[in-house]
Amino acid sequence: MSVVKVVRVLRKDNVDVCKMTEKSFRWGDYINDVFDDWVKNGVFLKAVENDKIVGIIHVKVFKDFVWFEGLRVHKDYRRKGIGRLLTTKAMEISDGKTIRLLIHEHNKPSMALSTSLGFRQIDKIYYHSGREREFSKVVETLKLKKVKVDLQKGYMDGWTWHPKEHYKNPVYSGIFRGKRIVALETKPLFLIEGSMGSMAYVSHNKDAGSGFIVFELDKSKHNVQNTKL
Template identity: 45%
Template structure:
């Protein structure tokens, strides 16, 4: 998985950047790399064991130091990129771009997708620099965790056959899919229309203080841009 990439950090020139699969022994180094991603830390430590076993979990290494990581989930007809992290001191030096290109090279699929927080300018710029195109937008609203059964009882929802033609896609487990791929149940009470996903995906209406995804903007939501790249498809 080696590839010659040289990264300059201040006056220091790193040796050739190597790309290798993340192994269980990398846990502490990756926890250190990601500990300050946000004020509260990062979700990657929670998913570390799962990512080591599933998909492509790749690290960029130089002089024995992990400078960046990326995880790719492989699905039937596309690859989903997530968890792109780069050592703070060398961001915008090409490490993230090189990691994504290596993941594309190793993936058996030719369609790649990812979601970037609309306020995360470096991630949005990286996606565009790689040739990804914006295809959709979704919103995350945090709050009390309800499963679909609790929502059905709370809001008196019933299973319906709703028309989803005005919906481009939906999100399940933080992965975006075209709406044509949805095969689950649809619930509604006339005001709310909800898909049976994790967390629930709201098609119509407004939910307050309940954790869910939605296709609609609300004042307390985080917006995510969905990007897609097709290679010779």
């Protein structure tokens, strides 16, 4: 393998990045939908070999942690250390001390990579696919009421895991098909109790849906050097 550089993704990389990622998973990929936002916000990195984009990763920056997402390596360039290089570089340029990411429970390559770098499981959530509904519509239709409830240690919002202390909106409760639900105002909504049939939601409930593992690494406890891009 010749030299692989890691540099920022530019707006003009749109077509190449979307082409490289369009078949990442059986269902395709979502990078096309977020590309413009990722170029503008956070740190969007690409691995380049001989002028060809062979991998990407995006870092979202929050007040007290950074969130790694969208790690992809071109299928013809896998198992050559590019995924590790991109993740390590993202770790080095991240200022926050806590780094978190999410991996589908059956994604063995990605899990092996993250655990080998020192990431450890802190939570497991389930995504129940279905129709996405406006939160306000759900509140109105089910006549949900604001309640006071102690949250468990974390929740998902916009596909990012947050510690419970981050949640500042009201918690809502009501009855759905004869059973109590307790919901957070997130997108898609996060249920801390109950289920929502065919609607899209995230929860700690295993009853259906796909499991995702939340991983965390405390940078200050690992020997990660700090570099600038």
